[in-house]
Amino acid sequence: MVEFDDTFRQHLRELFVWRRDVRRFRADPLPDGAIDRLIETACLSPSVGLSQPWRFVIVDEAARRRAVIDDFKACNADALNSYAGERAARYATLKLSGLEQAPGHLAVFADKASDTGHGLGRATMPETTEYSVVAAITAMWLAARAEGIGLGWVSILHPNRIHAILDVPDTWKFIAYLCIGYPEVECDRPELEQAKWEQRRGAEEFTLQR
Numbered sequence: 129m130v131e132f133d134d135t136f137r138q139h140l141r142e143l144f145v146w147r148r149d150v151r152r153f154r155a156d157p158l159p160d161g162a163i164d165r166l167i168e169t170a171c172l173s174p175s176v177g178l179s180q181p182w183r184f185v186i187v188d189e190a191a192r193r194r195a196v197i198d199d200f201k202a203c204n205a206d207a208l209n210s211y212a213g214e215r216a217a218r219y220a221t222l223k224l225s226g227l228e229q230a231p232g233h234l235a236v237f238a239d240k241a242s243d244t245g246h247g248l249g250r251a252t253m254p255e256t257t258e259y260s261v262v263a264a265i266t267a268m269w270l271a272a273r274a275e276g277i278g279l280g281w282v283s284i285l286h287p288n289r290i291h292a293i294l295d296v297p298d299t300w301k302f303i304a305y306l307c308i309g310y311p312e313v314e315c316d317r318p319e320l321e322q323a324k325w326e327q328r329r330g331a332e333e334f335t336l337q338r
């Protein structure tokens with residue numbers, strides 16, 4: 129039996145407060161095995177029916193990385209065009225990926241065809257497969273921060289394009305493209321809040337009582 133004391137709980141709370149979506153990375157490489165270690169921690173996450181549907185692709189090849197960056201640029205230009213006026217001007221100032229600088233690139237998929245877990249919990253809610261993968265990414269995000277490593281989630285991408293670039297099985301659904309590396313700065317506030325794009329709200333705004 130492991131017991132967690134108040135000091136641990138306080139540190140854990142700090143971990144949640146100081147976890148960030150990181151888009152600005154230092155050039156230093158990650159230590160050997162860092163990404164493998166993060167994947168190992170992610171695999172301890174809950175999954176529907178113990179289906180463990182997460183699939184990870186470590187992207188090291190320069191040509192594939194370049195193709196992902198090109199897709200991001202195309203999607204981000206489309207996104208900018210979808211806004212007008214002041215909102216467009218503000219969007220244009222945002223940095224929404226660290227793909228060019230991050231030493232680590234990791235794509236994450238959900239295997240929709242795996243029979244692991246024998247379908248338990250998925251019959252009426254097949255989307256729980258994807259939820260399980262997101263749970264794993266969250267664990268990895270926190271584990272990375274505990275090692276001083278930053279992680280940035282990039283979703284401004286065409287899933288079909290990422291699928292083709294990485295040449296993965298058709299049954300894998302694209303969930304996330306993660307940039308991993310040491311952050312340039314640490315902060316306890318989201319970058320989008322600092323940039324006045326959106327502000328964080330209190331828990332009471334999201335909670336109903338019935």
Ligand SMILES: Cc1cc2c(cc1C)N(C[C@H](O)[C@H](O)[C@H](O)COP(=O)(O)O)c1[nH]c(=O)[nH]c(=O)c1N2
Nearest residue numbers: 147148149151223224225281282283284318319320
């Ligand atoms: C599913 C999903 C998808 C994305 C993100 C997050 C999640 C959960 N976020 C990061 C997001 O902007 C960030 O989490 C919030 O702004 C809150 O900031 P912190 O994560 O608390 O630093 C994100 N950020 C970004 O710069 N480009 C992106 O494409 C995305 N996509």
